[in-house]
Amino acid sequence: MGDQPQRLLATLEAAWTALTDAYAGLPDAALLKPDVVDDWSVKDILAHVTTWEQEALEHLPLIIAGGTPPRYAAQGGIDAFNARATQDGRRRSLAEVLRRRDQTHARLVEFIRSQPAGTFGGRTRARRRLRLDTYGHYPEHTAAIRAWREHLPA
Numbered sequence: 001m002g003d004q005p006q007r008l009l010a011t012l013e014a015a016w017t018a019l020t021d022a023y024a025g026l027p028d029a030a031l032l033k034p035d036v037v038d039d040w041s042v043k044d045i046l047a048h049v050t051t052w053e054q055e056a057l058e059h060l061p062l063i064i065a066g067g068t069p070p071r072y073a074a075q076g077g078i079d080a081f082n083a084r085a086t087q088d089g090r091r092r093s094l095a096e097v098l099r100r101r102d103q104t105h106a107r108l109v110e111f112i113r114s115q116p117a118g119t120f121g122g123r124t125r126a127r128r129r130l131r132l133d134t135y136g137h138y139p140e141h142t143a144a145i146r147a148w149r150e151h152l153p154a
């Protein structure tokens with residue numbers, strides 16, 4: 001492992017911690033409340049974030065190998081993909097969503113660690129895809145949870 005993954009992992013973990021801090025301490029019932037963003041609950045958001053980490057894990061090996069993953073347009077577009085994934089998430093219990101969150105994130109970190117130095121260099125397609133699916137994605141949802149939480153009754 002080279003030094004580049006260490007900095008990348010620090011960036012990833014800082015964004016991840018900000019996300020987990022945003023809902024830390026909320027009771028389970030609050031995690032299930034809709035309307036954090038549109039009709040999504042925190043649970044829906046976490047399932048969504050996990051879906052995109054899974055997408056990164058699925059497609060990064062091909063991108064690293066120089067290939068091009070299938071476009072979401074072929075599946076009806078990103079919005080349709082997200083809507084299907086949200087429905088899938090709603091069929092899972094909160095406990096399962098949280099377990100998948102932890103397992104998927106751990107797999108992602110392990111995957112990054114396992115790659116040779118330079119794999120995620122600044123201008124690589126692999127870095128761009130990783131950013132879009134993970135530490136560039138979490139903050140949008142972190143901010144939404146924080147804004148919602150400020151208006152929760154104490």
Ligand code: NI
Pocket residue numbers: 048137140141
């Ligand atoms: Ni999102």
